[in-house]
Amino acid sequence: MADPNTPADARERLIQAGIDIFAEYGFTATTTRMLADKAQVNLSAIPYYFRSKEGLYNATVGHIADVLADHLTPFLDRLQTETAKGFAPETARLLLQQGLSTMVTVMCGDPGTMRFSQIILREQMAPTAAFDLIYPKVMERMLSAFSTLIATITGETDPRQCSLQAILLMGQVMVFRAGKATVVRRIGMAGYTAGEIAEIQELVVSRAMAALDFMATRQA
Numbered sequence: 100m101a102d103p104n105t106p107a108d109a110r111e112r113l114i115q116a117g118i119d120i121f122a123e124y125g126f127t128a129t130t131t132r133m134l135a136d137k138a139q140v141n142l143s144a145i146p147y148y149f150r151s152k153e154g155l156y157n158a159t160v161g162h163i164a165d166v167l168a169d170h171l172t173p174f175l176d177r178l179q180t181e182t183a184k185g186f187a188p189e190t191a192r193l194l195l196q197q198g199l200s201t202m203v204t205v206m207c208g209d210p211g212t213m214r215f216s217q218i219i220l221r222e223q224m225a226p227t228a229a230f231d232l233i234y235p236k237v238m239e240r241m242l243s244a245f246s247t248l249i250a251t252i253t254g255e256t257d258p259r260q261c262s263l264q265a266i267l268l269m270g271q272v273m274v275f276r277a278g279k280a281t282v283v284r285r286i287g288m289a290g291y292t293a294g295e296i297a298e299i300q301e302l303v304v305s306r307a308m309a310a311l312d313f314m315a316t317r318q319a
Contacts, residue, residue, distance in 0.1 A: 192248075
């Protein structure tokens, strides 16, 4: 077993174990013994580094939030730059397409981040205090970005309507993550190969643009 006095190793092992075990069993059914065994560390390492199972869970969700935020940063940075300059609807369309494509890649095409989805879905269905660790860094930032772009593309001035549309767009991406088994079985996919991810990206983007074009005609 790893020495609990080597923080970089033991702490990281426990967080990686947390991603797998909390995702599979949920917080309540997970035991500290399961986590320690998965991480191959002494049981005492959990209170040593995290104080409790809840502390380890919060650290795990915080790690997920940081990794996802890093993946989304290039898109968000570009949006911030374009916003500062002021952008036209056509630029907003391109930015939204980039954002949606990035989300599909992160949530469906990256083996590392795909491990996060069960924990994220659990927090969506039954939020704990840890939801406040991931919402501001990931969901809120993406929803704010999409809402800004939707307002520019469609001319919609009601923030509530823009937010609802942004949630719908994110939902189109998440259904391919949460419903992967159904998608693969029904369509006969191999399991989200690079080509299949590109197909999903094209579908999500084209449907989003069509919906926003229709929304824009209502504002005209």
